[in-house]
Amino acid sequence: TVTDYVIVGGGTGGLALANRLTENPRVSVLVLEAGGDGLGNVNISDLALVGASWGTDVDWQFPTETLPVPPGRNIGKVPRGKVLGGSSAINGAVYTRGDTRDFVQWAALGNPSWGPTDFFAASFKNEEFFPPPKNWSIDYIYSDHGHNGLLPTSFGNPAPPIQDAIINSVVAYGGRHSLDNEGGHPDGVAWATHARLPSNATRATSATGYYFPFSYRKNFQVKLFSQATRIIWKSTRGTPVAAGVEYVDQNGNTQVANATTVVLCGGVWGSPPILERSGVGNKTLLASLGIKSVVDLPGVGENMVEQTAAPMVYAFNTTLPLDSVTPLLLNGESLQETFTKGGDLAKLESLFVKPDNMAEPIFQAYQKLYQQGTTWVVGLTNLIQQPGQPTLLAWFGGVARPLSSGSCHITSSDGLAYPAVQYNWFTSEFDIYAASVTLQRIHNFTTVPPLSDWISARIAPPPNVTSLDDIGTYFIENCVQGDHPIGTAAMIPRQDGGVVDNNLKVYGTANVYVVDASVMPFQPTGYPHAHVYAIAERAAELFKAQKHY
């Protein structure tokens, strides 16, 4: 049998796309997912247990390469969801939307279908926002959220008065209190929504929203424990045409799924390896691995941007009664604003230079976003309660839009081998300087009243780390990955290192597409999760329009 679409990866993007395509009963979709269904796994469903699934069988546990800066640092294996729902099933579930100006730049990169009006309409289609109860002191703007989507979003339970103290100290130190960061103007400290059902703190994933309630659809088939290895080509003469996808089924047998259209939704480190094993990628690299080139596309696996964050941890002088779900505040602001309070803006600007491996148009987009004063640095607050210990306040602060970028490439033609994930953090000094001043500013927020009235000591970094240089060293030695990588199949012009076009079709192919976090040309303000859903919603619209469904 030949299905209309074979979708590789039943993750965040994959299931959202599959759902929208199968709204039409005449369109058939087969999803190949390397993991299982995750049903009954409390580490997935209970959002209070975030992190418990990492390192288990629902996590790919991707090995990473040693970092260049600081020399020799290796952060080891990092999580990615290997289960229906993909990373939406194991992530922090923080749901943030970017700035409208981010998408003006996406469109300017040669993608007219991805401007702010289209992007936000697609994103709102994803969300079903549950406002907090009236007696909770949480600000939000109702119209900044989607209301008829398939993914429930809501706030964690508030912990007044500490939350108000955080907001008031940010404002006391020259920051802004934003009523809502979700409507295209993320600029200041605001409550962050989670992908979660409000009633019982259950995690909402692409599987709970887009698949399980629709699994009755005969045209929406899912094969679990089926790992795709490469694309099978019907013809590589002229423009190559895919016939389907080769995969290893749950019994270890190699099979082929035939389809009219192949869509890769394997994620940032799942999709590029499939392209490379199929002959789509850097011709020289592929030749060195004995793989015949089908389309010479050097951008495959490049342009990988990952946010980093370092903890600033403070002990409270009291134990706070906390709900099981940690409430969160997200603070973002422009670099100009951050530096006005304690950095050398001229020095920062002198460091704002294009890294060799960054595409020129992306750098131009960054320049515009910087000049427009868009939010560039982000801090997320977390309240931590361990039995018998004082409550801790942890800020995770970092640069939302770093200049340093890395890569993800296969190292052999083995269809089941892990690729080499190279982050390349801090190869741009701009990122180190911006991060140091950000942490210093977070420290300054925390040590002015009213928040300071609650704090007894700083736990991390140690109190003797005070100079900007020392804070910078602390950051590069202790930062953690955001688990927010994007960009390895970037939607930019082919001559600039792009991999997919405005319709998410892989350049040089007739019928191969990518619909996941890989296609983001750069990280919109905030975090990636909500944007992947929006990409899938928008991709479904574009596919339907092309095929006149």
Ligand SMILES: Cc1cc2nc3c(=O)[nH]c(=O)nc-3n(C[C@H](O)[C@H](O)[C@H](O)COP(=O)(O)OP(=O)(O)OC[C@H]3O[C@@H](n4cnc5c(N)ncnc54)[C@H](O)[C@@H]3O)c2cc1C
């Ligand atoms: C620990 C963690 C915390 C995070 N926290 C947040 C957060 O709080 N907020 C936020 O916005 N973002 C967060 N993220 C990032 C966010 O979850 C991801 O950006 C997003 O879910 C990626 O979606 P995707 O569709 O690109 O990939 P995924 O959702 O990862 O889906 C890829 C799917 O493809 C499958 N797959 C891969 N290769 C193959 C293959 N060869 N054959 C078959 N199937 C395959 C995988 O098993 C997976 O199901 C976090 C991520 C992680 C891992």
